[in-house]
Amino acid sequence: MSIKIIKPAMITTLVAGPRKGYRRWGIGAGGAMDMVAMKVSNFLVGNEGDQAALELGYSSSQILILHDSLISASGKGFELYLNDKLFPLWHPVKVKANTLLRLTKTPGGTWAYLAVQGGWKAEDWLGSCTTNSAARKGGYLGRMLQTNDMVEAETNYLADETGSLPWSISVPLLNQFYSPFNEIRCMPSIETDWLSESSKQVFSSGEFGVSSQSNRMGYRLNGPHLFVKEKNELVSSPVEVGIIQLLPDGNLVMLMADSQTTGGYPRIASVAQADLPKLAQHLPGEKIYFKWISFLEAENLLQDRDTRLAELKHSCHLQLSLMR
Amino acid sequence: MKDQYTISFLNEEAVLISFANKIDCEINDRVIELHRLLEQTPFPGLIESVPAYASLAVYFNRSELPKASPLSVFSFVESFLKNLISRLPAGTFAERRKIKIPVLYDGEDLPALADQRQLKTEEIISIHTSVPYRVFMLGFLPGFPYMGMVDARIAAPRKITPRTCVPAGSVGIAGFQTGIYPQASPGGWQLIGRTPLKIFDAIKNPPGMLMAGDEIIFFAVSQNEFNALNEY
16 A cells, blocks of 8 residues: 655645654654644544654645555545545545545644555654654655655555444544633743733733744744843753744744753743644634643643543544454 | 752753853863763763753653652652762862864964964964863764863954855854854854864764763864865
8 A cells, every 4th residue: 555645735744653762862742733633643544642643734735545444534724535525634535446545624623644454655764653753763764745746655455445444432522622712721841930010910811823933843932021020041951842932033833743851941931732732723814812821731631631542542443343 | 069050840851950041160060070970970861961061951752750759740850959068079180081183274264363372373273272171071063062261362253144054064163162064054153173083973873972071172173184084
């Protein structure tokens, strides 16, 4: 089973579960921008969740499916067409050989994921297949996919016809991962107390827009400027995905999946991990609001999220086994 | 030694131990010593710890922590680390890997730096090679070592306009820090030379040649020696 990229999206890479244990060499964990959509698209075709999936962001793409396959496209802000017929996202779909798959950009999201039964073949680097663009390793030759690149699946599949399997996951369950869409819950971080009292308030009451200067490393924000009580230099110190840094000009940057491992700007908030997928799905220009929550609340959100994901995986695998 | 520090969470699966907010050899020693002690006596679920100038980040898998922690994973990790810090041996540690790194001092910023400091380029080279540097931490790029302290006579601020592409192996100065670019990258450090050694090699595991706590001695090589040693 293999596919050929006819027209890549603006950002098209192979992503997988995080690369753990190499931050001390300056190598970040990486992984999907929306790990919920990546995992669920894997579950829907019977995978464990962290297998390599194609991540397609910001624009439409076309892919030629050369062999029979069981695929699933998930994410937000896209429509799936197979030979010009509309198919639902978040569904397992059987596809016959030589089918043109199009993911067409629509409003309401940024990233789509294309998973295949068995996962895509990808270069394993330091325990993960996810692409690391800085080191140019992992995924597909350590780089973004381009026109005419071929990607192979790990396994083969026989499809009698092109069509959705007769089950999927419930929309209300899915919505729990993404709503309320514009509300991003944050914990205080290491230098939150550097902020002036009024800036702390502005952070949770102001409206911020995702800037066009956004990529897999970080999303910059437009909005009210924040100020520190006194100007202090910070010596470089570790950072994490979801950390919000205050830049010297008063603007904010949110660190995303491919962020550096260390940074020298004040860390004024940390986005709850449970809210990272929906944060990533915001397009430049879209508005977000921050809400302060406690560490315990963030832990509970993450626990709930992981429980829901585990249940989803179980039901998907059960449905697939009933079809055999 | 009584250590002053704070422990805070970075997110639900990482905490940060901050000893101070400055570049200081003694404080960095404590960070690296704690990093090594944690490697020797990890808690269940520990992924790794990451040393920086004056802080240590500790990453873990929540699901693998002992279930005993009643309220929050943070309280378990915090008390484990407090206990560990109380057992940190006093004084500065002695064990440091010593690594020699050849440099061809032909950096693009070397003539201007010499001019500005009214030094000959040979003098800058001899000052840069005269003292050992410690690797305080790695960051910025895969394998990028932050080293110091650079002699005040050749310490120089970052360039106001960073270069869009600094070649791999370039040796630079930024303030009292000196560093080596492991990959070609945009960068603002003042370039004084380049090393023929691959300090980061993705096909090795670990891919980075240098680690926080190492001691680096630079030595000057000629173009011919550089060519003979060139790993790029």
